[in-house]
Amino acid sequence: MKFNLPIFDIKNLSFIVKGQRILSNISLEIFRSEYIAIIGPNGGGKTTLVRMLLGLEKPTSGEVKIYGKKLSDFKEWHKIGYVPQRASHVDSSFPATVLDIVKMGRTSQGGIFSSFNETDKKLVYDAMAKMDILDLQDKMIGTLSGGQRQRAMIARALASNPEILILDEPNTGVDVASQKNFYALLRKLNQEDKITIVFITHDIGVIADDIARLFTINEKAVICNDPKHLLSCQEMSELYGIDAHLLHNHKHEH
C-alpha cells in the first residue's frame, strides 16, 4: 500500500553531538497507512531519530520532509499523535485527571475561542473507550499504575484524531495481557482506521505479522521490507554490523 507522497521523507540524516556520531547518513521514507516497527539496541538512536522527525531535535546534516514540506513550513501538527518514551513518568502531584490529560489532545484544534464542543467531546470519549479507560476518567493521573498511565497517554494522542501515530516504547512496564490488547488495538487502528503507525519497540516477535516494514537503528539504519522473513532481515542486519540479538531472541520465543 504505497502512495506516491511519503508522509515522512528523510534524506542523509546525520546527528553528531560533541564529536560522537549518534546517527549516520540515514535515508528512509514512511508511507501512508504503513505500520513501521523500529528496533535496535539501547542507545542506538531510535528516540533521537523520532525526535528529529518531529522537529524536537535538529539534525547535524540532512533533511526531513513531512507531507512533502519542510518541518518549518508544516502546520498541520494535529495529524500527528506522539507518545514519548518517558510519557508515563508523571509528577504525582500534577493536578490532572485522566480526562484532563486526554482533553489535552484537543487543545491545538479549533482555535482559542472555540470551547470544548461536541466533536471534541466525542473524540475524547472515543479515545478513552478505545484505550479502555472510561472508568478511570476522574482518577488523578498520579495515582494510576504505569500501564494505566500509558493508556491515558495514548488516548491523548488518539484524541487529536491523528493520521499518524508515533509511539516510543509505550508499553514498557505493561502486563502481558494488556500488551496483547494493545497490539491488537494497534493492528485495528492501522488496518481499519488506516492510521500510519511508527512503533519503537523491543517486542518485535509478537507484532511481526502486523507490521509492514521493520527499521533497525544502530547509528545506521537497516530497512527490512519483508519482516515476515525475520531471519533474512537478521542476516542483513549482521551484514551491516548491527546487533540483531533482539530479533533473534524473539524468533525463538514464538
Place this chain on the structure above:
Amino acid sequence: MFEMFEYDFMQRAFLAGIIIAILASISGTFVVLKRYSLIGETLAHSSLLGVAVGLIAGYNPLWAAVVFAVISAWIIEYLRSAFSLYSDAVLSILLSGSLAAAVIIVSLGGAFNNSLFSYLFGSILSVTYEDVVTIAIFGTLALGTLLFFSKELYFIAYDEEVAKVSGIKVKFLNFLLVSVVAIIIALSIRVVGSLLIGALMVIPTVSALQFRVGFLKSVVISLSIALFSVILGMTLSFHFSLPSGATIVLCVLGIFILSLIINNRK
C-alpha cells in the same frame, strides 16, 4: 467588624488586595506547575531594581518596575530555553543580580530611600485611587491573556515537547507567560511588597495541589485560598495594627499547613 470599610483607604486597600490575590493565584498556578516557583521572587527583585532606577532617575517607579521585570523575564526564559540551564539556577542568578544592582544604585543615589523601603514590604494602606485603577486595568488585561491561553499553558506545563508536537506555539507562549507574570508582579509590589508577592503566587497553588484534584478545581481552590488569606490578613492587620503584607503571608502559610494536615491524614 465592618467599621473598617468606613475608611476610604481601607476600601482601596481591600480592592487592590483582592485584585492582586486573583492575579497572583491564577498566574501562580501555571508558574508552579512549570516548576518556576522562584520566578515571583526573582521578578519582584528585578522590579525593585526598576523602582530604584526610577526613583534615582526621576521616572515613574511603577513603569520602571514593569520595564525591568519584563526584561528580566525575557532574559530568564531565553537563558532557560537557549542554554537548557536549570531554571531554578537561572532564577537564582537573576534574583541576586537584580538585588545587588538595586542596592548599589540606591547607595550611589544617597541614603536608603524610604520609598524604596515601601516597595520592599508593601504599604497597602497608602494605596491611592489611581493605583487601584492602574492595577485593575492592567490586571484585567493580564488575567484575560492567561485565561485566553489557559488550555495551551496547561498543556505546556504538563509536557512541553508533546505540546510542541501538537502544534502549540510553545516558545511564544512561554515568553507570553513570563511577561504577564512580570507585569503582575511589578504592579503588585507597591501593595504587598517584593518580599511577599512570591509567597502569594506560590503558596495558594501548592496548598491546592495537596487536595489532589483536577486542573479546574485546583485553580478554584488556589484562588479561594488567596482571596481568603488576603481578606483575613487585611482584617487582622487593621484590628491589631500589624503590617499588612506580612500578615497576609502568615495567613496563607497557615492555610498551607492546614491543607497539608487535612490531606495527609491516615
